[in-house]
Amino acid sequence: MSETIPQLLRQAADRYGRRDFLRFPDHPALSFAEADAVTDRLAGALAARGVRPGDRVAIMLDNVPGWPLTWLATLKAGAVTVPVNVRYRAADLEHVLRDSGAVATVTTEEHAPHLPGTVHLLAGLDDDAPAPRVRVGAGDVANFQYTSGTTGFPKACLLTHDYWTRTARILAEAVQVRDDDVLMMAQAYSYLDPQWATLVCLAGGIPLVVLPRFSASGFWRAAREHGATLTYVLGSMPLLLHKQPPSPEDRGHRMRLVLCSGIRPGLHREFEERWGAPWRELYGSTESGPDLLVPLDDAGSVGTGALGVPPPGKEVVLDAETGEILVRGRPMMTGYWNQPEATARALRDGWYHTGDLGVRDEHGRIAHAGRIKDMVRRGGENISCAEVESVLTEHPAVLQAALVPIPDELWGELPKAFLQLRPGHAADAATAMDVVGHARRRLARFKIPAYVEFVEGFSLTPSARIEKRHLLPPGRDQRAAPAIPVHEERT
Structure with a gap:
């Protein structure tokens, strides 16, 4: 059994050889054997440019074959990968590169101007230098994987080779990989999910199709085109797919399983009936990998919210005491880089404190009940942001919603809603009042947003959740225009 990622790649190359491994639209497919050979050359090129075991190498690339190939090559060189979101600019980018201590960044001409320090262009890594002979162990760190950072700058989770290979085995077994499977991913490669998908495909000997980006209108068309049988969606992706107009081709695909984190119970059965494939919950985090999975044959969980x-x-x-979900075991991060206090708070007495709230049903199953910190404290009442957001997005005009607390002298905090509208709806006071009226019929009075602000779109975290810290820049009056007051604050 492979204990490191380079071992897993070499084993796959020996076992599956010429089978397709990486399929990117507009790029030739790469076999397992070809990927092994290419990453040997890239590892040699990195070593020839001074990269040594333990060094951190940042990867700032779009969804192109060079991303997984550079990742695998970096690990073959004994170095540590720092995935960087290509959308990062200024503060985000400076923080990740400075905090990680990356000695070099592999990128393209498009992104190079935004980067300080040593930059290697992907097209320039074409040396014929032999791959370095480096001994890599299961406990060695493979990634500085930066977390979502919804309310503050992200922290780097230290993820070992053991973390990754265990994750691959767990998920390959969960989806019951078959020889005719094709796994399709649409998230950015800097996120955790395409990376574990890469390793699942190495473990199972199946192709990985990587789309340039997620497109709600093009997702199922791509699934049909590429013959995808397995996929994973999360965050806002399921709702965006659901809000696409129904099509006679909705069931015209090979998809046999959709893994999803955060399936809305009220829409779960609709998802399955519309697309004709089972949707199964996968609960986990960057810190702890996969923690809870609904078995493929557990149709009884559909619509229950069970994790x-x-x-x-x-x-x-x-x-x-709190109902917080606690996890222990392996895989698990070894801690946060340069964050001993945050590590001590997260990993206490052998348990990882997820920050998620859970409840048990009459059958003992755990369901998600929101984030501990994703709350608004209005007077003596706690408001779950997730609950209000769920109601707001039920309105036909609303594509996505984010609820945040804003300071208030009397109440302590008031809820403010940021709304992205569907095409054809006016971003005006009448629409705001209509959406809030919908919420007022569904929620207790104290949960109704006091202000609404319309946005053209949201910045998303690696887990495809709205990055709320960007909604509340310091110094801005959150009550001033373009915010629209929609609820009596003092009652």
Whole structure:
């Protein structure tokens, strides 16, 4: 059994040889054997440019074959990968590169102007230098994987080779990989998900199709075109897919399983009926990998909100005092880079404190009940942002919604809603009042937003959730225009 990512790649190259491994639209497919050979050359090129074992190498690339190939090559060189979101600019970019101590960044001419320090262009890594002979262990760090950072700058999770290979085995077993499977991903490669998908395909000997980006209108068309049988969606992706107009071709695909994090219970059955494939919950985090999974044959969980059962090697419980979901076992990060206090808070007495709230149903199954910190404290009442957002997005005009707390002298905090509208709806006071009226019929009075602001779009975290910290820049009056007051604040 492979204990490191380079071992997993070499084993796949020996076992699956000329089978397709990486398929990117507009690029020739790469076989397992070709990927092994190319990454040997890239590892040699990195070493020839001074990259040594333990050095951090940042990758700032779009969804192109060079991303996974550079990742695998960096690990073959004994170095550590720092995935960088190509959308990062200024503060975000400076923070990740400075905090990680990256000695070099592999990128393209398009992104190079935004980068300080040593830059290697992907097209220039074409040396014939032999791959370095480096001993890599299961406990060695493979990634500085920066977390979502919804409310503050992200922290780097230290993820070892053991973390990754265990994750690959758990998920390959969960989806019950078959020889005719094709796994399709649409998230940015700097996010965790295409990376574990790469390793699942190495473990199972199946092709990975990587789309340039997620497109709600093009997702199922791509699934049909590429013959995808497996996929994973999360965050806002399911709702955006659901809000696409129904089509006679909705069931015209080979998809046999959709993994999803955060399936809305009220829409779960609709998803399955519309697209004719089972949707199964996968719960986990960057820090801890996969923690709970709903088995493929568990149709009884559909619509319940149940998160599933722990995989082998994991335990999941609810904290008796707060209802927080706690996890222990492997895979697990070894900590946060340069953040001993944050590590101590997250990993206490052998348990990882997820920050997620959970509840158990009458069958003992855990369901997600929001984030501990994703709350608005209005007077003596706690408001779950996720609950209000769910109601707001039920309105036909609303594409996506984010609820945030803004300071208030009397109440402490008030809820403010940021709304992205669907095409054809006016971003005006009448629409704001209509959306809030919808919420007022569904929610307690204290949960109704006091202000609404329309936005053209949202910046998303690696888990495809709205990055709320960008909505509240310091010094801005959140009550002033373009915010629209829609609810009586003092009652």
